[in-house]
Amino acid sequence: MASTGDLEPTHYPARRAAQVALHYLNTHHGSPFRVFGLQQVHKASAEDVEAGGRKYKLDFSVTDWASGSAGPALRCSADVLFPRTERHSAPDVKLRCEALQQINRTAQEEEAFYQKHITPDSAVSARDIPDSYGNMSEEMQPFWRLARVAASFIMLRESSENTEFNMAQVASVTQQESSEEQLMLEFVVLLHDLPSQEIVQWKLLASWSPDRGVRVLQTEWQPRCPHATKPPN
Amino acid sequence: MRGLLVLTALFVAVFGKVTFEGDQVLRITAQDAKQIALLKELPEEILGLDYWMSPSRVSLPVDVHVPFHSLQAVRAFLAYHQIPYHVMIENVQDLLDDEQREMVKYRSFPRSTDDFVYTTYHDLNSINSFMDMLVAENSNLVSKIEIGKSYEGRSLDVLKFSTGANRPGIWIDTGIHSREWITPASAIWSAKKIVTDYGRDPVLTDILNNYDIFLEIIANPDGFAYTHSNDRMWRKTRKPNPGSSCVGVDPNRNWEVGFGGSGASSNPCSQTYHGPSIHSEPEVKAIVDFVKSHGKLKAFLSIHSYSQMLLYPYGYTSTPAKDQAELHELARKAVSELQSLHNTAYTYGSVITTIYQADGITIDWTYEQGIKYSYTFELRDTGRYGFLLPADQIIPTAEETWLALMAIMEHTRNNPY
Numbered sequence: 001m002a003s004t005g006d007l008e009p010t011h012y013p014a015r016r017a018a019q020v021a022l023h024y025l026n027t028h029h030g031s032p033f034r035v036f037g038l039q040q041v042h043k044a045s046a047e048d049v050e051a052g053g054r055k056y057k058l059d060f061s062v063t064d065w066a067s068g069s070a071g072p073a074l075r076c077s078a079d080v081l082f083p084r085t086e087r088h089s090a091p092d093v094k095l096r097c098e099a100l101q102q103i104n105r106t107a108q109e110e111e112a113f114y115q116k117h118i119t120p121d122s123a124v125s126a127r128d129i130p131d132s133y134g135n136m137s138e139e140m141q142p143f144w145r146l147a148r149v150a151a152s153f154i155m156l157r158e159s160s161e162n163t164e165f166n167m168a169q170v171a172s173v174t175q176q177e178s179s180e181e182q183l184m185l186e187f188v189v190l191l192h193d194l195p196s197q198e199i200v201q202w203k204l205l206a207s208w209s210p211d212r213g214v215r216v217l218q219t220e221w222q223p224r225c226p227h228a229t230k231p232p233n
Numbered sequence: 234m235r236g237l238l239v240l241t242a243l244f245v246a247v248f249g250k251v252t253f254e255g256d257q258v259l260r261i262t263a264q265d266a267k268q269i270a271l272l273k274e275l276p277e278e279i280l281g282l283d284y285w286m287s288p289s290r291v292s293l294p295v296d297v298h299v300p301f302h303s304l305q306a307v308r309a310f311l312a313y314h315q316i317p318y319h320v321m322i323e324n325v326q327d328l329l330d331d332e333q334r335e336m337v338k339y340r341s342f343p344r345s346t347d348d349f350v351y352t353t354y355h356d357l358n359s360i361n362s363f364m365d366m367l368v369a370e371n372s373n374l375v376s377k378i379e380i381g382k383s384y385e386g387r388s389l390d391v392l393k394f395s396t397g398a399n400r401p402g403i404w405i406d407t408g409i410h411s412r413e414w415i416t417p418a419s420a421i422w423s424a425k426k427i428v429t430d431y432g433r434d435p436v437l438t439d440i441l442n443n444y445d446i447f448l449e450i451i452a453n454p455d456g457f458a459y460t461h462s463n464d465r466m467w468r469k470t471r472k473p474n475p476g477s478s479c480v481g482v483d484p485n486r487n488w489e490v491g492f493g494g495s496g497a498s499s500n501p502c503s504q505t506y507h508g509p510s511i512h513s514e515p516e517v518k519a520i521v522d523f524v525k526s527h528g529k530l531k532a533f534l535s536i537h538s539y540s541q542m543l544l545y546p547y548g549y550t551s552t553p554a555k556d557q558a559e560l561h562e563l564a565r566k567a568v569s570e571l572q573s574l575h576n577t578a579y580t581y582g583s584v585i586t587t588i589y590q591a592d593g594i595t596i597d598w599t600y601e602q603g604i605k606y607s608y609t610f611e612l613r614d615t616g617r618y619g620f621l622l623p624a625d626q627i628i629p630t631a632e633e634t635w636l637a638l639m640a641i642m643e644h645t646r647n648n649p650y
Binding site for chain 1 (some may be wrong): 466483503504540542578582588589615616618620622623
């Protein structure tokens, strides 16, 4: 039941494609002090392409969750291509956002956060962020954002026209030793897929530094209970 | 200068009281040893200063709690000597009030619904006692009905708000998916809102003088208990599935209309498992029986989270509902009311076009029963916190949702059928 041509911007086909573009944006520009969320889709259309994929053209706005309600909205446009292959393959995204380069106001905070935790005796370890009641300490916020950015790599990779991922919770964060001037963090994250309503658990190893940004080194899907279902793809 | 300071402080101290209202905590960053020496000379006792971090070395900040009556003098002193500082705590009493509220939260037994803490998430016991207190305090307006028992034997309770007999009714349910904690939290606030506004707000009073309101705060108590004891992310009921180690049925895929279609799963391990048969879940059957035996429900509002949407039938088919135009326009109005309060953006439309195809859902059945104003809400947020919505959003969410509920109830009242 696919729609082609102009799409209703508030309905799910456009929204899912926009969310994929958001995951892409966060993998490239996310940091402990910057995570983008979808504010609004302004215009959207879709068309079938050769080799059986579907390409979405989107015009949308995003906000930076880290800048609270004060943050301005950024205007973006994206082409999101969902391939049609036997086995699932990741969507392809081309993205342009205005004024992205001008956002370097977080450089100081990033540097301070990096210096604080790159010391040899830093051994951050925490569970359930936020907790069941939605509480998250100030100290944990940058780690939550890092997890959200790292999770974006997985969410981007796993997305299709039939999924809509968010990160439900950081089950755990454990700082690892690192010899490479990168913060090394092992996360266990819970992802929520809206259409299937499934909670999918992934363990991942990510590195971050102000210079190199977030990189995801390993990912491992984890069952949540003895007979858990596999991820949607 | 110092003499003036002492005189001022003495004068004001005579009129001081024991409260921390207006007191501030300043963080002073002395620039050199001379400034540290100056700080040490401040008359602590007279000014009522309480050092959290005393002046010692230049490299360390000086944190000081300054009573309100000494603030002007201290700030003048710092300005005169050009000692940099900033305000760390704007009003100490506010902080103490917050702490007091936090402590009250952990009080096991609020004595009344005025004592109840609406700004936190509660467990089953606490919600049950809230309902009993509300009924006891408003027995001429509110009663509690048991419409059935859950799989694990818990009471399925509905609050009935009624000012007369044989009235048509409006139904609201929350908590049918147990991990959606913001929904019962909003319902609790709304229940209190109803008893507060009856007799005060003309629109609500008029509605209640003509319609009953039925509010089922925890439609899935087994699941809800499980989210507290075992798995915060549990969605379904807790009924075992024969032949499977996976437990539970999605209570919003278990309804008759569209049952078993592709918008639900036939896998017991799935979050959207429709169950072995239509209305197989006692939690669902109880509502079905209630609706049928009441016979005069005119609006049915089933509240979920998250996504910030107001949805009308159908979920199982893209054929538009007969009343689509009216339902769409009413949704537009309700969403506009909601947004007017905190600027929260909602999307609206039919289930199948707006969120996803879903088969065997509540409102498709209630609509087919003839309850025209059948809507599903998806409350805050849009995925940032998702199910783990911070408690400080409970009241804003409840307040804005209430405006949408009122819009729908008012329209129902003004358009009898």
